[in-house]
Amino acid sequence: MSNERVLIAGAGPVGLVAGAHLARAGVPVTVFEEGADLSTESRASTFHPPTLDMLDELGAAKPLIAQGLICPTFQYRTKKHGLLAEFNFSAIADTTKHPYRVQSEQSKLTRILYEEMRDHPNFALEFGCEVVGASQDASGVDVTIARGGQRETRRGRYLIGADGASSTVRRAFGIEFDGFTWPDRLLVVSTPFDFFSVIPGLSSVSYVADPQRWYFLLQIPGLWRAMFLVNEDASDERVQTEEFAQSLMAGVVPGISNYEIAHTTLYKVHQRVAKTFKLGRAFLVGDAAHINNPLGGMGMNGGIHDAVNLAARLAPVWHGKAAEADLDRYDTQRRLVTLEYIQKYTIQNKKNLESEGDEFGASLRAIAADPARTRDYLMRVSMIASLARAQELG
Ligand SMILES: Cc1cc2nc3c(=O)[nH]c(=O)nc-3n(C[C@H](O)[C@H](O)[C@H](O)COP(=O)(O)OP(=O)(O)OC[C@H]3O[C@@H](n4cnc5c(N)ncnc54)[C@H](O)[C@@H]3O)c2cc1C
Numbered sequence: 383m384s385n386e387r388v389l390i391a392g393a394g395p396v397g398l399v400a401g402a403h404l405a406r407a408g409v410p411v412t413v414f415e416e417g418a419d420l421s422t423e424s425r426a427s428t429f430h431p432p433t434l435d436m437l438d439e440l441g442a443a444k445p446l447i448a449q450g451l452i453c454p455t456f457q458y459r460t461k462k463h464g465l466l467a468e469f470n471f472s473a474i475a476d477t478t479k480h481p482y483r484v485q486s487e488q489s490k491l492t493r494i495l496y497e498e499m500r501d502h503p504n505f506a507l508e509f510g511c512e513v514v515g516a517s518q519d520a521s522g523v524d525v526t527i528a529r530g531g532q533r534e535t536r537r538g539r540y541l542i543g544a545d546g547a548s549s550t551v552r553r554a555f556g557i558e559f560d561g562f563t564w565p566d567r568l569l570v571v572s573t574p575f576d577f578f579s580v581i582p583g584l585s586s587v588s589y590v591a592d593p594q595r596w597y598f599l600l601q602i603p604g605l606w607r608a609m610f611l612v613n614e615d616a617s618d619e620r621v622q623t624e625e626f627a628q629s630l631m632a633g634v635v636p637g638i639s640n641y642e643i644a645h646t647t648l649y650k651v652h653q654r655v656a657k658t659f660k661l662g663r664a665f666l667v668g669d670a671a672h673i674n675n676p677l678g679g680m681g682m683n684g685g686i687h688d689a690v691n692l693a694a695r696l697a698p699v700w701h702g703k704a705a706e707a708d709l710d711r712y713d714t715q716r717r718l719v720t721l722e723y724i725q726k727y728t729i730q731n732k733k734n735l736e737s738e739g740d741e742f743g744a745s746l747r748a749i750a751a752d753p754a755r756t757r758d759y760l761m762r763v764s765m766i767a768s769l770a771r772a773q774e775l776g
Pocket of ligand 1: 396426514544546547549679683
């Protein structure tokens with residue numbers, strides 16, 4: 383029976399959502415994680431309303447909300463004009479059980495899911511197991527793992543590549559990762575400084591447009607994260623110095639400098655989508671399938687939507703209650719909405735923030751003044767519209 387398991391490469395938020403969903407649906411899963419433990423990197427901090435609805439089905443929304451911040455509003459500002467518009471998710475409260483964003487580190491979600499699942503009879507997670515190769519035949523998949531200097535091969539019925547942007551699974555099956563890498567890098571500076579005390583009416587999620595130096599401010603429990611795009615020629619080493627971070631932070635609130643800085647992290651920024659999300663018995667989900675800039679918080683959220691879409695199809699197929707062909711719809715639906723929504727809007731969000739904000743500001747104000755347009759807009763930014771579009775694709 384062991385080679386009937388669904389094998390999952392990667393215990394990030396997306397791999398664990400897929401594993402939890404399948405295990406609860408009666409499908410035995412084994413997750414291989416190369417790390418000795420779950421990652422402590424905070425990276426994603428925004429959970430959108432439909433993602434919270436999905437996590438609720440796994441019993442993970444309540445503990446996540448308890449450890450995070452509920453943020454019903456978000457704002458757009460410019461350095462030049464101040465507040466452009468504020469939006470409140472209460473306008474779409476009839477479409478979701480969670481009409482707000484939750485701000486919480488992704489590393490909290492992975493721990494919640496692992497704690498929930500670790501004793502489940504259908505769930506196994508093996509740490510210190512790097513997936514180094516994969517192949518498939520008509521009846522199953524073979525995954526080569528490296529553990530403690532030894533290699534072994536494990537057989538399963540299906541393989542889910544949830545092993546992040548550099549996915550070994552994607553490479554093993556020769557699936558191209560089309561797109562581009564921005565020349566700019568993203569610097570995240572975390573500080574316990576209380577921005578509410580110096581920026582009147584600030585929202586916990588605020589995007590500030592500026593053609594010279596845009597940034598956004600996101601509150602998480604105990605900290606604010608300020609994210610800047612760095613396009614200078616400065617080396618990675620220099621960009622990660624305290625002095626460099628202080629120089630960027632000094633541009634946030636006039637007259638305030640010398641912040642207490644908890645940490646800084648530098649990221650490359652990409653926009654890439656895999657040529658296919660399904661090849662025979664192998665699937666790609668999350669960052670293994672698509673990566674994008676973090677403006678709008680759609681990467682992990684979209685990945686969790688992939689995981690839920692796939693697991694909801696794979697479980698009935700595994701149990702013999704649905705046709706194998708139904709699995710093709712995973713690729714049809716999720717790849718297209720990744721291109722139509724996640725890639726399109728994250729690129730648009732970046733362009734908007736790089737502008738003076740005049741045209742973009744006028745458009746936002748017009749949306750905010752019209753309840754029907756506000757509703758459509760919130761359906762889009764919350765990603766509910768992308769899920770509806772996926773369903774339309776059949
Ligand atoms: C600064 C920043 C802010 C962001 N903010 C947001 C946000 O607010 N909202 C949002 O939706 N997204 C956000 N993102 C994107 C988000 O972080 C990613 O989309 C998310 O981490 C993807 O999850 P994942 O599980 O697919 O991959 P990962 O989180 O990368 O997890 C992959 C896991 O696989 C393991 N692994 C890798 N290779 C192997 C292997 N060969 N064998 C076994 N295990 C392996 C890794 O150790 C890791 O545990 C942000 C990204 C950045 C950089």
